[in-house]
Amino acid sequence: MYRRFWSFASRNLVILFFAMAIPFEQANRGMGQTVQKPLEMNSFSAELVSLMSNGKPRPAIASSGKDEKAVAILPSKVFWSSPGNYRIDDSNIFHQSTLVVLAYGKGISIDHGQKIYCELSQKQVMENQSDFFAIALKHFAQFDGSNRKADAQEEIDGIKCFRFDVKTKEDRKSKWDYRIWVHSESKRPVRMDWKPDDETGDFSRLNKVEWNVKTENLFEITPPKGYRAKIWNVYDWAADQIAHSLTAYVQLFDEYPKVDRIDNQLIAAFEKKIKECKFVPSEHIPGFMLLQLILTDPTTKYRGKIVQPKDKDKLLLSWTQPDGKIRAIFVGSTKSVILSDGELKELDK
Numbered sequence: 001m002y003r004r005f006w007s008f009a010s011r012n013l014v015i016l017f018f019a020m021a022i023p024f025e026q027a028n029r030g031m032g033q034t035v036q037k038p039l040e041m042n043s044f045s046a047e048l049v050s051l052m053s054n055g056k057p058r059p060a061i062a063s064s065g066k067d068e069k070a071v072a073i074l075p076s077k078v079f080w081s082s083p084g085n086y087r088i089d090d091s092n093i094f095h096q097s098t099l100v101v102l103a104y105g106k107g108i109s110i111d112h113g114q115k116i117y118c119e120l121s122q123k124q125v126m127e128n129q130s131d132f133f134a135i136a137l138k139h140f141a142q143f144d145g146s147n148r149k150a151d152a153q154e155e156i157d158g159i160k161c162f163r164f165d166v167k168t169k170e171d172r173k174s175k176w177d178y179r180i181w182v183h184s185e186s187k188r189p190v191r192m193d194w195k196p197d198d199e200t201g202d203f204s205r206l207n208k209v210e211w212n213v214k215t216e217n218l219f220e221i222t223p224p225k226g227y228r229a230k231i232w233n234v235y236d237w238a239a240d241q242i243a244h245s246l247t248a249y250v251q252l253f254d255e256y257p258k259v260d261r262i263d264n265q266l267i268a269a270f271e272k273k274i275k276e277c278k279f280v281p282s283e284h285i286p287g288f289m290l291l292q293l294i295l296t297d298p299t300t301k302y303r304g305k306i307v308q309p310k311d312k313d314k315l316l317l318s319w320t321q322p323d324g325k326i327r328a329i330f331v332g333s334t335k336s337v338i339l340s341d342g343e344l345k346e347l348d349k
Contacts, residue, residue, distance in 0.1 A: 076090050107125050116227060117227050148164060159183060188211055190209055242287045246287070
């Protein structure tokens with residue numbers, strides 16, 4: 001969502017969870033019942049979870065090698081308040097992060113693992129008020145089924161609900177793009193599902209909704225004490241992508257790629273393994289494509305053939321950026337550093 005100025009460790013689950021989300025326009029005009037207009041709702045909290053086609057939480061790899069096991073990705077906690085403020089808290093094995101965006105002001109993105117933050121300007125916030133995530137939350141909060149016919153009546157956790165199949169554009173082949181369930185008595189939305197992915201069947205769900213929650217201090221955008229500012233640039237982003245892709249490869253294969261060049265066959269094998277293990281592909285594949293590019297530069301030094309994942313803090317990769325600075329990644333790290341010529345020569349001894 002805010003990829004151009006922030007990149008978290010191995011998950012921007014929010015981007016993938018909402019990759020299919022686009023603004024609501026109208027519901028299918030099917031046969032069914034209508035509901036009364038709901039009472040005014042100024043805020044809500046909910047969980048955002050990524051599910052497999054069987055309805056179970058999508059797992060992720062918790063460790064590598066013989067001891068690797070699949071663990072469920074924890075739900076993200078979402079808070080929203082009128083006229084469009086929202087907050088997302090992620091707490092997973094890959095990273096812990098917070099994103100706060102004010103509807104007509106500024107925002108902040110925080111990586112608690114690295115204790116860094118990125119402040120979002122008013123211009124950035126206003127530009128992103130039109131993005132799919134902000135719109136999806138706002139329309140869910142303001143969804144009104146009183147002038148629509150329900151497509152079905154179903155039970156959600158023992159509660160009778162009206163289900164609305166929402167179609168965003170009439171020219172789409174799919175019968176629905178979202179499903180929203182509305183409580184039959186309170187008339188408030190209680191769940192929203194996004195249309196499953198055509199290839200995997202995975203889908204995203206917003207549930208466990210609580211309305212008119214207290215939001216005092218939830219939308220604070222003051223940087224936490226002891227955290228440092230993240231100054232975003234494209235070189236940082238590229239290095240982060242490469243570092244996390246190499247880390248993901250080790251988690252999957254228990255070694256670094258033992259090659260001089262990254263070819264398309266290796267990338268295809270990496271992507272296949274990611275899908276089998278239920279990693280989110282788009283979070284790791286771009287890094288390998290960037291690595292494929294920089295390995296064509298004769299000044300790039302990659303030691304995947306001689307170092308092992310256990311060789312902590314040994315130099316793994318170094319390259320010269322277009323701005324002339326030398327960037328390096330060490331074994332076991334998801335961070336990169338800038339080195340001087342002298343420091344690189346000392347490491348090459």
